[in-house]
Amino acid sequence: MSSEDRFRRIYADNFEALLAYASRRVEQPDDAADVVAETFLVAWRRSAHLPCDDEIRLWLYGVARRVLANHHRSVNRRERLGERLRQCLTAVYPPDPGSEVPQRLAVRAALRRLNDTDREMLLLTVWEGLPPREAAQVVGVSPAAARTRLSRARARLRELVGDDPDAPGHVLDVLAVPVPKEGR
Structure with a gap:
């Protein structure tokens, strides 16, 4: 029997078992087909040195096992590379600020409808990042009055803009900056 005929018989006898x-x-099923194809490619290249027929299936399983290990390593490398590329793209291409324009316009319109002190308290605490105690000094009110005004201003702004997290005018989407906590 020629080496080509022997290889055809080995292929026919072992293909289904290796595919399973x-x-x-x-x-992915396509990956399984690739693993089997690579396994038989190795067998074809080493056809002059294949083990005897009693040991060939175990030898093919061993080759398939190493091919699978290489496959899993390459999948992991691709995933890590993809993650690094996504991080680079996020840094290079930040989200489109134009998508926030309608929400920003709604918030600015609502801010204009607040009285001057309430608007200034919100702007100082949210956009400037001042604690209410420091914002109180800027506005010229007591810290207790500042906290009260800030609470009322937030409530009025929520009424004007809305507080539905799924709605396009959600206050926290546009003004969400953590307000520093302060002791009393």
Whole structure:
């Protein structure tokens, strides 16, 4: 029997078993087919040195096992590379600020409808990041009055803009900056 005929017989006798073996160890059926093809490619290249017929299936499983290990390593490398590329793209291409324009306009319109002190308290605490105690000094009111005004200003702004997290005018989407806590 020629080496080509022997290889054809080995292929016919072992293809289904190797495909089942690979299918149980990969996520995509196409990957299993690639593993089997690579396994038989190795067998073809080493056809002059293949073990005897009694040991060939175990030898093919061993080759398939190493091919699978290489496959899993390459999948992991691709995932890590993809993650690094996504991080780079996020840094290079930040989100489109134009998508926030309608919400920003709604918030600015609502801020104009607040009285001067309430608007200034919100702007100082949210946009400037001042604690209410420091904003009180800027506005010229007591810290207790500042906290009260700030609470009322937030409530009025929520009424004017809305507080539905899924709605386009959600206050927290546009004005969400953590307000520093202060002791009493």
